[in-house]
Amino acid sequence: METKMVVVDKETPDERVIQEAAKILQTGGLVAFPTETVYGLGAHALDPKAVEGIFAAKGRPSDNPLIVHIAHTKELAALVAFVPPLAEVLIQAFWPGPLTLVLPKSIQVPTEISAGLPTVGVRFPQNPVAQALIRAAGIPIAAPSANISGRPSPTQAFHVAEDLYGKIDMIMDGGATEVGLESTVLDVTGAIPIILRPGGITKEMLEAVVGRVDIDPAILAKYDETLVPKAPGMKYTHYAPKAKITIVEGALDRIVEEINKQVKNQPSNKKIGIMATTQTQALYVECLMLVVGDRSHPETIAANLFAILRQFDQLGIEHVYAESLPQTALGMAIMNRLQKAAGYDIIKV
Ligand code: TXA
Ligand code: MG
Numbered sequence: 312m313e314t315k316m317v318v319v320d321k322e323t324p325d326e327r328v329i330q331e332a333a334k335i336l337q338t339g340g341l342v343a344f345p346t347e348t349v350y351g352l353g354a355h356a357l358d359p360k361a362v363e364g365i366f367a368a369k370g371r372p373s374d375n376p377l378i379v380h381i382a383h384t385k386e387l388a389a390l391v392a393f394v395p396p397l398a399e400v401l402i403q404a405f406w407p408g409p410l411t412l413v414l415p416k417s418i419q420v421p422t423e424i425s426a427g428l429p430t431v432g433v434r435f436p437q438n439p440v441a442q443a444l445i446r447a448a449g450i451p452i453a454a455p456s457a458n459i460s461g462r463p464s465p466t467q468a469f470h471v472a473e474d475l476y477g478k479i480d481m482i483m484d485g486g487a488t489e490v491g492l493e494s495t496v497l498d499v500t501g502a503i504p505i506i507l508r509p510g511g512i513t514k515e516m517l518e519a520v521v522g523r524v525d526i527d528p529a530i531l532a533k534y535d536e537t538l539v540p541k542a543p544g545m546k547y548t549h550y551a552p553k554a555k556i557t558i559v560e561g562a563l564d565r566i567v568e569e570i571n572k573q574v575k576n577q578p579s580n581k582k583i584g585i586m587a588t589t590q591t592q593a594l595y596v597e598c599l600m601l602v603v604g605d606r607s608h609p610e611t612i613a614a615n616l617f618a619i620l621r622q623f624d625q626l627g628i629e630h631v632y633a634e635s636l637p638q639t640a641l642g643m644a645i646m647n648r649l650q651k652a653a654g655y656d657i658i659k660v
Contacts, residue, residue: 331481339354346454348510352475376425390420407436410511463552468482494510495508509644554623554628588606589606613641
């Protein structure tokens with residue numbers, strides 16, 4: 312299949328490009344587009360054949376449900392059985408934005424979307440290109456991250472091309488995404504909301520609006536294979552570059568000391584990389600080093616993380632040492648992705 316690549320202005324996307332992409336979606340094709348979190352691979356959410364195309368292009372396990380994207384809050388009603396009062400409050404506070412709400416699904420939603428679950432995840436993205444595209448298509452759009460299953464999510468159009476060129480109809484290049492990590496997935500079917508996947512909207516931000524918020528124990532730092540995550544996607548190996556990743560956790564000076572020791576102990580022919588931060592980059596032994604961001608501004612780390620993981624692969628690095636971050640606020644989402652990328656290989660110092 313030929314994949315058409317088009318550049319779109321992020322703030323004021325060209326109407327002709329939007330119309331062309333919308334047409335592809337309406338007729339059952341696949342279009343990758345930018346959102347404020349990561350690039351999504353869009354398809355007509357109410358067309359089971361189109362949805363199957365997403366699973367095929369990504370090599371995605373069929374038991375992993377898809378998020379449905381809308382461009383107006385009123386489009387939610389047709390997708391869900393009902394909207395609990397708690398969800399109304401969250402919608403007021405955080406939509407459009409990087410928050411996916413898991414709600415009881417309506418019969419309109421095909422089982423291919425929900426992977427057999429009685430619920431559906433719905434999100435109203437903030438990105439102007441995403442909004443213009445969904446509006447022009449006039450249909451709800453199913454969109455997982457636009458990567459091959461298991462690879463780091465794409466935060467730039469060329470990441471999408473690396474994984475899906477030749478497998479989808481169009482890639483809309485709207486520049487780098489801002490948040491850099493996928494949306495927070497929040498189950499609001501019960502009395503207390505539960506975070507199924509941490510993301511840009513943090514636990515602290517949610518609690519400021521609705522009070523108590525729980526976290527699915529399966530996504531917390533300590534890996535326990537007896538816990539089955541409620542978001543099926545969280546159980547798969549994920550975000551994984553080809554390189555092996557080891558996280559070093561502890562006080563920052565001890566982390567630096569340990570990484571330097573580990574690097575020195577590796578055979579000289581092995582290609583080792585260090586994922587450093589602004590604060591530590593001058594402290595490491597000579598080695599290939601990429602700076603992921605500023606520890607005092609975790610949003611910079613979130614924005615760069617997936618791109619940096621892909622860059623280590625491009626450079627042929629075999630083993631990466633990464634610093635841990637405090638798991639509060641955005642740090643929780645960052646460490647969740649990093650721990651999965653590392654397959655929970657963590658050295659505590
Ligand atoms: O930021 C995002 O959410 C991006 C952009 C494109 O919007 N999309 C995204 O989709 O990350 P995906 O398919 O890569 O991840 C969706 C996650 C998976 O872990 C999936 O299991 C979970 O959300 N999920 C979707 N529907 C669910 C449901 N009904 N119940 C529980 N988990 C659900
Ligand atoms: Mg994904």
